[in-house]
Amino acid sequence: MAINAPRGTKDVLPDEVYKWQYVESFIRRWTALFGYKEIRTPVFEHTELFQRGVGDTTDIVQKEMYTFEDKGNRSITLKPEGTAGVVRAYIEHKLYAEAQPIKLYYLSPIFRYERPQAGRLREHHQFGIEAFGSYAPSIDAEIVDLAMSLLNDLGLKDLEIHINSIGCKKCRPVYHKALMGYLADRLDQLCDTCRSRYDKNPLRILDCKEKSCQAVLTDAPDIVDYLCDDCKKHFDSFQNYLSAMGYKYEVDSRIVRGLDYYTRTVFEILSTDERSPGTICGGGRYDDLVEQCGGPSMPGAGFGMGLERLLMCMDSQGIVIPAPKGPDLFIAAVGEQAYNYSIGLASMLRKRDISVEIDHVARSLKGQFKYADKLKAQYVLVIGSDEMASGYVSCKNMSTGQDQRMKLDNIAEQLHSLLH
RNA sequence: GUGGAUGUAGUUCAGCUGGUUAGAGCGCCAGGUUGUGGCCCUGGAGGUCGUGGGUUCAAGUCCCACCAUUCACCCCA
Numbered sequence: 243m244a245i246n247a248p249r250g251t252k253d254v255l256p257d258e259v260y261k262w263q264y265v266e267s268f269i270r271r272w273t274a275l276f277g278y279k280e281i282r283t284p285v286f287e288h289t290e291l292f293q294r295g296v297g298d299t300t301d302i303v304q305k306e307m308y309t310f311e312d313k314g315n316r317s318i319t320l321k322p323e324g325t326a327g328v329v330r331a332y333i334e335h336k337l338y339a340e341a342q343p344i345k346l347y348y349l350s351p352i353f354r355y356e357r358p359q360a361g362r363l364r365e366h367h368q369f370g371i372e373a374f375g376s377y378a379p380s381i382d383a384e385i386v387d388l389a390m391s392l393l394n395d396l397g398l399k400d401l402e403i404h405i406n407s408i409g410c411k412k413c414r415p416v417y418h419k420a421l422m423g424y425l426a427d428r429l430d431q432l433c434d435t436c437r438s439r440y441d442k443n444p445l446r447i448l449d450c451k452e453k454s455c456q457a458v459l460t461d462a463p464d465i466v467d468y469l470c471d472d473c474k475k476h477f478d479s480f481q482n483y484l485s486a487m488g489y490k491y492e493v494d495s496r497i498v499r500g501l502d503y504y505t506r507t508v509f510e511i512l513s514t515d516e517r518s519p520g521t522i523c524g525g526g527r528y529d530d531l532v533e534q535c536g537g538p539s540m541p542g543a544g545f546g547m548g549l550e551r552l553l554m555c556m557d558s559q560g561i562v563i564p565a566p567k568g569p570d571l572f573i574a575a576v577g578e579q580a581y582n583y584s585i586g587l588a589s590m591l592r593k594r595d596i597s598v599e600i601d602h603v604a605r606s607l608k609g610q611f612k613y614a615d616k617l618k619a620q621y622v623l624v625i626g627s628d629e630m631a632s633g634y635v636s637c638k639n640m641s642t643g644q645d646q647r648m649k650l651d652n653i654a655e656q657l658h659s660l661l662h
Numbered sequence: 663g664u665g666g667a668u669g670u671a672g673u674u675c676a677g678c679u680g681g682u683u684a685g686a687g688c689g690c691c692a693g694g695u696u697g698u699g700g701c702c703c704u705g706g707a708g709g710u711c712g713u714g715g716g717u718u719c720a721a722g723u724c725c726c727a728c729c730a731u732u733c734a735c736c737c738c739a
Contacts, residue, residue: 246730301737305663323739352739357663359733368739435736449737500738521739548739576697609692611699619699626697640699 250356250364252550261553264563265396266349269369272392276384278347278371283327285351289317295326295535297502299442306354320353323501324370324546325528326535332374333537342375342540352546361520361551369552370525372544374532379476381543382507382527383483389511389523389545390489396552397561398513403484403491405509406465407477408445408498411530413470414505418444420463431458445498464495476506503528507543513555522555523547568618569597570661574610576626584625587653594654596661615640621660623648 247253254262273280289309296303308320321327328346331337337344352368371388373381386403393401409417421444429437436447436455448459469477484491491509499508508526525545532540556563573588575581588598599617601610607624614622622638629635629650636645637660648656 249730306737354738356737358731359735362738366739370739524739546739551739574698606692607697608699613699615699622698624698628697636698638698643699645698 248364250358252363252365260566261563262549265549265552265556268392268396269347269349272388272395273347273371275391276345276388278345278373278388281328281331281346281348283331283348283350285353286318286320287327287330289319291326291330291535292319292322295329295503295531296323300500300502302354302500306356308353308355321350322354323352324348324350324368325372325501325503325531325544328370328372328544329531329535329537329542332372332540333532333535338375338532338538338540343381344374345371346373347371349549361548361554363550366551367549368546369549370544370546372542374542375540376543377476377529377541379480379507380483382476382480382509383487385525385543385545386484386489386509386511387487389525389547392547393511393523393552396556397559398555399559400514402512402514403489403509404494404497404512405480405484405491405507406493406495406497407469407473407480407506408465408504408508408526409469409473410505413468413473414445416470417463417465417468420468421445421447424462425458428458431455443502446500448496449498449500459496466493466495473506480507499524499526503531503534505529509545513559515555515558520551521548522551568620569599570620571596571598571657572610572614572617572619572622573598573600574607574614574622574624575600576607576624580625580627580630583630587625591654591657594658596654596657621657623653 289307292307293303298304302322307322310318312318328348332344332346347370349367349369351365353365355364356362358364371385373385386405390401390403408414422440425432425440425444425447429440432440432447432455433450436450439446445465447455448462448465450456450459466477481491481493497508497510498504504526506527506529509524510521511523512521523545525543527541527543529541530539532538532542571591573584575584584600588600591598599614599619601613605613611622619640622640624636624638633650634647635650635653637648637657638645
């Protein structure tokens with residue numbers, strides 16, 4: 243009976259991990275430059291956290307969560323997004339009592355029960371950041387800047403920044419009313435899902451891709467016209483800061499995001515490249531979330547970035563991630579006595595910071611060379627009974643093909659000078 | 663959740679309108695003189711043709727179901 247990986251999951255095999263490590267190293271570099279510290283939270287949380295945080299009316303909570311009961315009858319859910327858990331930790335450990343803002347980042351698997359397709363998995367991985375404790379639009383701009391700096395540094399081209407403001411507790415209800423008023427006598431032209439969204443979350447209708455709905459929406463009231471003075475000022479400064487950083491962006495009043503916790507700023511970074519999976523980064527501000535989850539009234543802002551999509555995007559743009567080097571040295575031993583000696587030599591050389599490979603399946607000398615070649619070893623040392631007796635070995639440079647005699651007793655020093 | 667496509671060796675695929683021991687490239691292993699790789703040549707290992715039913719004298723090839731993969735929609739990273 244063959245067991246395979248569950249639907250929508252993927253193994254990252256050794257011949258590919260280096261790509262992940264490469265991207266992760268860029269992430270660590272840029273988060274450090276911006277002063278974001280890593281936080282690691284559990285892969286699962288109490289289901290209630292996501293219901294309260296992400297929002298009961300969202301698709302994510304309604305139909306995409308991996309929820310189960312544990313042996314203590316607790317309802318547990320695998321993270322369907324990264325923010326809620328970080329917010330919970332921020333509250334639980336009273337990080338709000340420290341100097342603000344608290345700037346955090348995470349790398350985490352994310353689980354959503356969906357039908358897999360290109361750029362969409364049931365388990366995917368996100369790099370995300372969260373900045374708590376500041377209402378200032380400079381934070382909003384900073385997180386976009388961090389995302390873009392990273393993406394640009396990785397070599398990505400043709401990126402677009404789409405931004406919007408969806409208001410706050412004060413002004414959003416006013417817009418809701420206006421939108422609902424506009425849609426009231428056009429309900430019959432909307433699709434089924436949008437009709438059901440009308441009462442619960444009318445904002446989401448703006449996001450609908452149905453042609454009929456889009457047609458209805460062309461003359462719908464624009465949220466930007468309904469922002470209160472504070473939100474308007476916030477949005478303006480945010481844009482000014484983005485410009486000051488040298489970014490081009492597009493105000494897209496139809497971005498509303500699928501998570502209920504956003505207030506004011508929402509944004510997406512997407513690739514316009516045909517073969518790319520669209521949005522690779524999405525985020526925004528969530529000024530009420532901490533309070534909603536049982537903490538003090540503290541603002542926040544952040545984003546999530548899909549690593550699989552990022553990798554996909556880099557791949558489709560032809561960005562080559564440098565493959566790791568092979569071992570410094572391969573020791574090819576001939577005969578049992580020489581092999582015995584070579585095992586000890588390999589152990590010693592590794593302790594001297596030289597990466598060494600040696601045969602473990604009893605290959606012939608020729609086989610060992612072929613294997614060394616496959617491993618991309620830089621040098622091959624041949625040791626047989628002659629070498630054991632004379633105390634000299636031959637060291638072959640695998641890229642030039644040249645042999646050179648080396649004395650065994652200070653071999654580590656000689657190798658070090660060869661390796662640079 | 664809705665709709666389409668696909669499922670043959672480790673891998674990429676071929677296998678014509680159903681007909682005898684299922685093929686190729688790459689990869690893997692071994693040889694091409696006695697202790698030397700990358701190229702070339704030769705040979706070898708490796709498949710219950712996704713699974714289970716059905717039609718037929720006969721099925722990898724036709725039909726059905728299931729499973730899986732993949733693409734689009736929905737949603738999102």
